[in-house]
Amino acid sequence: MALLEVAGLHAGYGALQVLHEVDLTVDDGDITVILGANGAGKTTLLRALSGMLPARGSVTYDGTELLGRRRNPARMGIAHVPQGRGTFGTLTVEENLRVAGYHRPAREVESSIRRWQEFFPRLGERADQPAAGLSGGEQQMLAIARALMSAPRLLLLDEPSLGLAPKTTRGLFEGLKRINDETGLTMLLVEQNARLTLAIADHAIVISAGRTGEKRPAAQMWQDETIQRAYLGD
Amino acid sequence: MTLFLQQIVDGLSSGALYAATALSLVLVYRASGFLNFAQAEMATFGTFVVWQLWIWGVPLWAAVSLSLVLSFFGGALMERTLIRPLTRSASHLTLIIVTLGVMLILLNGAGWIFDFGVKEFPSVLGGPVVELGPAVISRQSLVVICTVFLLAAALWVLFQHTRIGLVMRAAVDNPESADLMGLPTGTVLTISWGLAAAIGTLMGVLVAPQVFLAPGMLLPTLIYSFTAAILGGLDSPQGAIVGGFIVGISENLAGSYLPGIGADFKQAVALAIIMAVLLFKSEGLFGTKGVIRV
Numbered sequence: 001m002a003l004l005e006v007a008g009l010h011a012g013y014g015a016l017q018v019l020h021e022v023d024l025t026v027d028d029g030d031i032t033v034i035l036g037a038n039g040a041g042k043t044t045l046l047r048a049l050s051g052m053l054p055a056r057g058s059v060t061y062d063g064t065e066l067l068g069r070r071r072n073p074a075r076m077g078i079a080h081v082p083q084g085r086g087t088f089g090t091l092t093v094e095e096n097l098r099v100a101g102y103h104r105p106a107r108e109v110e111s112s113i114r115r116w117q118e119f120f121p122r123l124g125e126r127a128d129q130p131a132a133g134l135s136g137g138e139q140q141m142l143a144i145a146r147a148l149m150s151a152p153r154l155l156l157l158d159e160p161s162l163g164l165a166p167k168t169t170r171g172l173f174e175g176l177k178r179i180n181d182e183t184g185l186t187m188l189l190v191e192q193n194a195r196l197t198l199a200i201a202d203h204a205i206v207i208s209a210g211r212t213g214e215k216r217p218a219a220q221m222w223q224d225e226t227i228q229r230a231y232l233g234d
Numbered sequence: 235m236t237l238f239l240q241q242i243v244d245g246l247s248s249g250a251l252y253a254a255t256a257l258s259l260v261l262v263y264r265a266s267g268f269l270n271f272a273q274a275e276m277a278t279f280g281t282f283v284v285w286q287l288w289i290w291g292v293p294l295w296a297a298v299s300l301s302l303v304l305s306f307f308g309g310a311l312m313e314r315t316l317i318r319p320l321t322r323s324a325s326h327l328t329l330i331i332v333t334l335g336v337m338l339i340l341l342n343g344a345g346w347i348f349d350f351g352v353k354e355f356p357s358v359l360g361g362p363v364v365e366l367g368p369a370v371i372s373r374q375s376l377v378v379i380c381t382v383f384l385l386a387a388a389l390w391v392l393f394q395h396t397r398i399g400l401v402m403r404a405a406v407d408n409p410e411s412a413d414l415m416g417l418p419t420g421t422v423l424t425i426s427w428g429l430a431a432a433i434g435t436l437m438g439v440l441v442a443p444q445v446f447l448a449p450g451m452l453l454p455t456l457i458y459s460f461t462a463a464i465l466g467g468l469d470s471p472q473g474a475i476v477g478g479f480i481v482g483i484s485e486n487l488a489g490s491y492l493p494g495i496g497a498d499f500k501q502a503v504a505l506a507i508i509m510a511v512l513l514f515k516s517e518g519l520f521g522t523k524g525v526i527r528v
Contacts, residue, residue: 050414074416086411088404090522099404102397102417150415 003028011048011055018044020210036207042190050080079152085143089132100149116145137168236368247375249482250382254437255459256474258430265426272336274452280305280435309431344449355442461504467521
């Protein structure tokens, strides 16, 4: 069953139209990846989905139309890990996690903090340090753990591999896969790094110049020659 | 030596007032990103409300409590009706002009409602001066200084140990992320303005017996409070406190010891401090680097 259904989505920044015709579905429990080059509209798509940009068309989440509603998607179980992580640098690592649980009962928040500190041990070790002092990989872990603190049903990830060493990225993606396996959390990733994302994704969609292509199983996308040329570098 | 000590003590008394107003300025700066020029006049207006209630026979403590609540809502209302609708489209300069406008309205409004004559205001704590070694300090000044420290402690608890304080810090740190996470960023903005207004009124009530209540009574001190806030780093509450005391003490010492300054030219000290901070250490003593100064 589709948790998220996007149809005929148009969005942009003022006069600059970035998304021209985006159609996609994200199935419950799946990891879906949207592959695209720089400027293809990946970030714009996620920003439109979480209500940061005005958009036209239709975005149905769990049977509810999101566009035109005043309610913040974050309050409906959609957590967005923005490009550049967006962590709170002056807050400690643990405060970053705690503030993300704002809308949940206090007891759940404390057990959730412990849970994600165990899952990402670095975040436990550095609990009392300001987040600004973390390395890039740790920042990304924190951004993801922070998103998970809101107990979302859908996790939107904007280029989590950006600026990370390949080894760090691999570890991070393995972590995402494990979370998906253990909790069944639905994820929508946008990425340039096709090799690593296709390895953990169930389905993949290509976006170029603000238009989406057809959704295909990730394994099948591996075989596609154009994808190989464009994103896998061989 | 006695003169020196006395100047330090007097500097602490006036510094406490600067610190408290600077605290209000910093709260608003952290929330909205600009200095509220109406801050001092809002405090004076709140003090007039206390005075009016007191004249009508309301006990002082009740009048103060009521006015603090009204000030909180007044500050919150100003943010919601005048500032918020403009933040999307207008520059900070426009917003500063709006606060200047509010300052003039409150200044003349207070004169119109309560007239411009100087009014006597009851002390919270009267009685003889307290001797601190060779120096003396009035009981009221002691109350002012203690209140500033209590305010600082209360704000520290609010920011460090409450849920809403955590959200306030997150919203200051990264407003976009805070919005994205569905945190109540608008609410904490309004709360900051309300708190700033209430702190202002509390200080207005405490210093009114000394400076005498009149429209514009805190205007002469506003430049010092601005200096304190800038010296402290504009976005740091502890910086505002430290800055307030430094400005108070240096202003008093300069007035007594520097030839040619005297009581008439003391405000130049504040300007010199502002210039020095902006030229040599624009993030102030405790501020975040990269804060844009307007």
